[in-house]
Amino acid sequence: MPGSAPDRGALFAIGGREARSGDAAVLGHFVSLCGGPAARLVVLTTASRDPQKRVREYREAFRSLGVEQLSFFHQDRRGEAEDPALLAAVDRADGVFFAGGGQLKLVTTLGGTALESRLRERHCAGLHLGGTSAGAAAMSAVMIARGQGRSSARLSSVRMSPGLGFLPRVIVDQHFRERDRFGRLLAAVLCNPSMLGFGLDEDTAFLLDPRDRVSVFGSGTLTIIDGSDLEESNVDRLPEDAPVAFAGMRMHVLSEGWSYDLAEGRVQAPATEPVERRPVVEALARPRAQGDQG
Amino acid sequence: MPGSAPDRGALFAIGGREARSGDAAVLGHFVSLCGGPAARLVVLTTASRDPQKRVREYREAFRSLGVEQLSFFHQDRRGEAEDPALLAAVDRADGVFFAGGGQLKLVTTLGGTALESRLRERHCAGLHLGGTSAGAAAMSAVMIARGQGRSSARLSSVRMSPGLGFLPRVIVDQHFRERDRFGRLLAAVLCNPSMLGFGLDEDTAFLLDPRDRVSVFGSGTLTIIDGSDLEESNVDRLPEDAPVAFAGMRMHVLSEGWSYDLAEGRVQAPATEPVERRPVVEALARPRAQGDQG
Numbered sequence: 001m002p003g004s005a006p007d008r009g010a011l012f013a014i015g016g017r018e019a020r021s022g023d024a025a026v027l028g029h030f031v032s033l034c035g036g037p038a039a040r041l042v043v044l045t046t047a048s049r050d051p052q053k054r055v056r057e058y059r060e061a062f063r064s065l066g067v068e069q070l071s072f073f074h075q076d077r078r079g080e081a082e083d084p085a086l087l088a089a090v091d092r093a094d095g096v097f098f099a100g101g102g103q104l105k106l107v108t109t110l111g112g113t114a115l116e117s118r119l120r121e122r123h124c125a126g127l128h129l130g131g132t133s134a135g136a137a138a139m140s141a142v143m144i145a146r147g148q149g150r151s152s153a154r155l156s157s158v159r160m161s162p163g164l165g166f167l168p169r170v171i172v173d174q175h176f177r178e179r180d181r182f183g184r185l186l187a188a189v190l191c192n193p194s195m196l197g198f199g200l201d202e203d204t205a206f207l208l209d210p211r212d213r214v215s216v217f218g219s220g221t222l223t224i225i226d227g228s229d230l231e232e233s234n235v236d237r238l239p240e241d242a243p244v245a246f247a248g249m250r251m252h253v254l255s256e257g258w259s260y261d262l263a264e265g266r267v268q269a270p271a272t273e274p275v276e277r278r279p280v281v282e283a284l285a286r287p288r289a290q291g292d293q294g
Numbered sequence: 295m296p297g298s299a300p301d302r303g304a305l306f307a308i309g310g311r312e313a314r315s316g317d318a319a320v321l322g323h324f325v326s327l328c329g330g331p332a333a334r335l336v337v338l339t340t341a342s343r344d345p346q347k348r349v350r351e352y353r354e355a356f357r358s359l360g361v362e363q364l365s366f367f368h369q370d371r372r373g374e375a376e377d378p379a380l381l382a383a384v385d386r387a388d389g390v391f392f393a394g395g396g397q398l399k400l401v402t403t404l405g406g407t408a409l410e411s412r413l414r415e416r417h418c419a420g421l422h423l424g425g426t427s428a429g430a431a432a433m434s435a436v437m438i439a440r441g442q443g444r445s446s447a448r449l450s451s452v453r454m455s456p457g458l459g460f461l462p463r464v465i466v467d468q469h470f471r472e473r474d475r476f477g478r479l480l481a482a483v484l485c486n487p488s489m490l491g492f493g494l495d496e497d498t499a500f501l502l503d504p505r506d507r508v509s510v511f512g513s514g515t516l517t518i519i520d521g522s523d524l525e526e527s528n529v530d531r532l533p534e535d536a537p538v539a540f541a542g543m544r545m546h547v548l549s550e551g552w553s554y555d556l557a558e559g560r561v562q563a564p565a566t567e568p569v570e571r572r573p574v575v576e577a578l579a580r581p582r583a584q585g586d587q588g
Binding site: 150151153182201220221251 | 444445446447471474476495514515525526528536537538539540541542543544545546547548549552561563
């Protein structure tokens with residue numbers, strides 16, 4: 001469960017297709033979080049079937065944001081997740097970023113490896129984790145492995161599997177509005193109403209800070225599906241392809257400047273007065289890594 | 295406002311594309327409501343640009359359900375809504391059914407005419423009103439005149455205008471899942487959170503009885519969007535095409551056998567035990583019409 005864990009690093013989940021050139025605003029918030037241009041970043045292209053393309057894109061994006069200390073790692077086999085050079089890079093990093101691709105590829109390759117343990121350990125001690133698309137979906141304890149886009153909830157439209165578990169109470173879905181995934185996220189939450197569904201549009205991110213505050217950045221919205229007041233549902237008694245019926249689902253839609261308290265389940269709107277453009281994310285203090293030379 | 299009005303007729307709204315041949319189950323519920331095969335029905339094809347096609351379809355459908363006393367009327371000009379033969383048919387009818395087409399055509403042709411007054415008067419005295427697609431949308435006091443299907447709420451995706459007003463607190467949208475209209479109905483409710491949004495899938499109907507109980511029939515679902523607990527929204531402060539943010543929207547999705555108390559805002563699920571197939575709608579008692587020979 002998330003909770004007060006002031007040493008923990010932040011999570012920064014992006015709904016896919018964030019701008020990687022121009023001002024790359026969403027990625028810029030991740031860089032600011034990790035300390036700005038001086039940040040040491042590790043990019044994992046594990047989820048991708050075309051890692052060279054990802055390396056080119058993120059090298060250009062992070063360099064344009066002033067980041068110089070950048071390393072890329074890719075794993076196709078589980079053994080590659082034991083690479084000492086990779087583990088050492090994680091030890092020195094301020095942030096680790098999971099590029100997109102397939103979340104099953106990501107989790108089947110990294111789950112239970114030395115890299116996964118090291119990420120978890122370092123995240124508890126302050127390492128920030130970012131990810132886009134598959135890299136965001138895989139952060140959940142229960143992730144949506146695949147499923148069809150449709151606007152109504154049906155069990156047949158979602159396949160769930162265990163994720164990396166950095167975000168235990170939340171199921172993250174990405175490309176949310178663009179691929180019409182409201183129904184599959186609803187179905188996932190209906191299967192266990194204690195989970196929150198977070199649907200991220202493309203070029204849109206949420207930051208979960210160590211005090212369990214969720215803030216939204218980017219051009220789209222974060223849709224939150226909250227089943228904690230659910231009164232009725234027939235999801236357990238229906239054929240898989242029948243539309244599910246239910247009562248009392250709560251829904252929030254947040255755009256940039258809005259935030260959500262994960263512990264309290266409360267939304268905070270920005271001030272109603274015209275507000276100044278928010279400053280970029282400020283770096284969250286993190287304990288320096290062991291053996292840190294920087 | 296709806297309320298206890300035991301003499302009032304029922305409303306029967308269909309989300310479009312209901313089966314018109316075979317067992318025509320959804321239309322069968324409307325016929326049962328009006329008294330079964332002995333019912334005297336008037337079908338108004340006003341919304342349509344191809345009334346002959348509608349006449350053929352509904353003649354076949356209602357005859358296959360055993361209805362013999364069936365009359366069809368069409369109006370393209372407002373003057374045609376003053377036709378004494380039409381008004382007399384309404385006086386004798388147990389039910390009046392609005393076929394589909396365009397809701398603006400329907401409302402601009404009938405709004406403020408003698409026919410509209412007569413329908414309202416007779417409905418208060420027990421006449422049942424049915425409608426599909428445009429004929430369902432036009433029942434609201436505020437109707438969705440047009441708009442784009444998309445899953446997120448934006449003001450630009452909905453154009454509202456005054457409907458016939460048989461259903462004052464509810465905005466009805468149709469072809470709901472099939473045309474991806476969740477966002478436009480959300481936007482409509484966000485504009486005045488005291489309104490309920492009712493999104494009807496195709497081949498799916500709700501019956502509103504005089505005691506303000508809403509029951510669902512057909513193969514799809516009724517989505518209810520309830521803004522009465524809304525905590526925040528920025529719909530009044532945004533460019534029209536920006537995605538709206540909000541907090542605390544409630545949502546219910548009901549399928550056949552589920553019901554909703556419009557006065558109390560409460561959903562009633564069917565018993566969890568495997569239930570017998572529900573009987574068709576029973577005729578609701580209505581005072582006999584003046585001059586009724588039947």
